[in-house]
Every structure is written in structure tokens, then in C-alpha cells.
Amino acid sequence: MNIEDFFSSKVRMKILKILSEVGELNISGIARRLGVNYGTTNKHLKILENEGIVQHKRFGRIRIYRLNEYSPKTKAIQNLLEVWER
């Protein structure tokens, strides 16, 4: 996905903000904070995961998402959020 498409989504940016604030969360928890439904949240999380920006861990039926700290893209986004939200 190219950069303009990636940053064009409000939901994706909000997900990144939420995960950088709380560390890790399941899909329903993220959806609740976003105020959007499960399906939409899941779709955007998959895009973020395909880009290597987030990763998930599975506990039975539960998937817990967190930022992928080893990804340079994640680091760049975290820097951006920090500067922007300061």
C-alpha cells in the first residue's frame, strides 16, 4: 500500500493512536474505543498487520493486537504521533 492510501484512513490512524496509548488490546476493545463495528476494525487491523505495523498474539479465540516495535514503519509512525500530539 502506498503512503497516501495508508494515511488516508481516519480509522487506521485512530487504531495506531489507541495502541500506542494502551499498549495492547483485543479487536472488540479497539472497536469500542473507535466507535465503529467489529468488522471494520478487523479489516483495518489486517491492513496494518500486512504492512508489518501491528502484530497479534492469539489466546484461544482471542486475538490481542499491539504495535510491532521492531518495524521501522511503526517507529516512524510513533515518532510522528509523538511530535504531532505533543
Next chain:
Amino acid sequence: MSPYRSVFKDETKLDINYVPYRLPHRDRELRLLMEFFSFLLRTPEKMTQRVMITGDVGTGKTALSQRFGADITREAKKRGTNLRYIHVNCREYRGSLFLSLHHVVSIFHPNFPRRGYSAEELLGILLQILDEQKAYVVLTLDEFESLVEREGSDAVYKLTRLQEIRLNKPQRISLICILRSLKAIEQLDASARSTLQSNIIHLDRYSKQQLTDILNNRVSLAFKPLTVPEDTVSLTAELAFSENGNARFGIELLWRAGKYADAEDLDTVTPECVRKAVSSIYAVIRKSDVVSLRLHEKLFLLGIARFFKQNETAYVSLAEAEQAYAVVCEEFDVQPHSHTQLWKYLRTLSTLGIVKTEVSAAGLRGRSTCISLPRIPAYELEKELSNLLQKERS
């Protein structure tokens, strides 16, 4: 009066959650506990252990377990073992295995969801987390009675046997169950009981001399030198001894007496301060019981306490209590819960022994529930709850 003068050096040393470095008159039990769990320092993956600690209120069960937890964790760290000591008060989680385990899991994953799986799955998740982190846990289930009462044999069986079916995998969770007496587990079926009853440490009630030693120890930690005379400690020990050797009662009494001394701008905590404190304390209802209530249970109880403060009657009807609760909700700017919810809260308060409920046949419209506060002064309870709720709000 000088606002900065105080007899206290560090009053947190008298807090209910403070665990002293040294536990007077519990050295033998602490050594025994260390002995039971010594394998955790050598071959933690090879086995698990289950220990029960029994004893009356204020005999040091919780303090003993927490001291042990801090000591063994420190030792394990020195040896490079990832050992966690986790203390769960089951009563705070309404005796629910699910909620107690959720608390444990949320120590590793703070935002772990609360819904969508069973207690058994949660136990599996906990083991998965421990496997991934190569961690071992000593899980202490304090007020174990409430878990047994609510969940019965099944929960105990799951807790104790789940690891046994993990063939060829490292053992991860050892248990300490804290309860007042073994009577509580008599209702369990034989197989669940047999998994628990192998190692039992019983704590006897403290003698007056032992209580004096414990109080002197706390005095040296919490008060400035020469502010607590021997007579004061002796009187406090006497009172704690008459409360079935309840050290916690004595420590709380000491703290209150110190507060009276400060309020009157005294240089020392006199026996008179202790007498004043004892008339205001309510040992039968533990502070921790009130603290652990949910928001609306506290609000409901506050309504009841205020009703009794304003009316010189022995009973309040559920309808009147509901009205008082609605006023409190308005004051705290929260939406009142429904009648059915209040009925559940009343049952919880009654189970905890804070209120007493009776069903009366009075009146033409059928039976009504009467609520009384048999053992706590309404004034004290109102003050305590108001402080707690203000704190929560801020």
C-alpha cells in the same frame, strides 16, 4: 494548634496492606512455607505445590503469605528464575474463579478482555502466557472460602488438576489457599478435597505478650520516638487480645489512637486516645470489606447509613432505602440502578454481614424487606463511605 505537628513518623506502616520485613512470632511458619516451596528455587519446572494456611481473623495469614511471596521472589530472581507471586483476594472478586483468574491474567496483559471465554479457557490462557514467558507462579487465593462457596468442587478441581493433564510440559502454578478454618472445604467432594489437604499451616491466635511484641514493632516503624508510652501499647494489646487475638484490630486501633492524639495536638498517644479510638472502631466489619464494594453498592449503603443517621429507627424498608439511594446518586451525579440490581446489592451487603435483612409480613400489600445495621454506627459508616466515594470521584 500547629498543623504540622504529628506523632506519626510514617503512618503507612500501620496500613492494612503494609507487610513488615519481619513478622514477630511467625518465624517458624515462614520457614515451613519456605521449606514447602524450596523446589521452586532448584527445579521449578518439575513440580508444583499446594499449601493451605488457616487461622482466625488477624492471626497474620495474609501477612505471612505476602512476606513469603516477597522473600521467595527475591531469592528466585537471584537464581535467574522468573517467579511471580500473585495474591488474589477471592472475596474482592465475589468468589468467582473467572474474575480471580482474570485478575491474574491482567497482570501479564493489562487490557485482557473480560468476555468471550470460560474460566477453564482462562486458566489455559494463563498457562500459555507462563509457558511463553518461561514463568512460574505462586498463586495465593486469599479468603478461599468465598471461592469454594460460590464455585464448589469444580473450580478447585480445575485449579489443582489442570496442570496434571499437561503431559511432558513444565509445571507452572503452585497454590496457597488462605482460609479461616478447614470447615469451609468440607462441602467439597472427596477428590477436590484430597488435592488440597496435604500441607496445612495453622496459625494460632496471638497471646497478649505476642500482640505486645507485634504492636511494639509497628510503633517503632510508624511513630516518632517516645510518642507511644508502654501503657498505651499494653492497653491496645489487651483490647486486641479480647478481640480473639486479632493483631489487625490492634494495629488499626493504634493508628486511630494516633489520629486522636494529633487531633488534640498531644505530644504522646495516651491510653485515653486508645479508649476514644476503640469507641469509634468497628472491628466486626472490616474496612477492606467496605473498600472492595462496587460503586453502586457503596452508594446504596451510604443511602442506608444516612437514613439511619437521620431517623432514630432500627429498620429501613427497601423502598425507603431506594429513595435514600436515589438522593445519593443525584449527589454523586450518577444514574441510579434498577430495583432488581439493588436487590442483588442488598444480598451482597447481607452476605458480607454489613447489613441484616428480614422479610416482614406487615402491611396489606404483602411482604416487605426490612434492613438493619446491627453492628456498625451509622455515623461511622457514613463517614467512611463518604471519604471513600470522594476519593474515587477525585
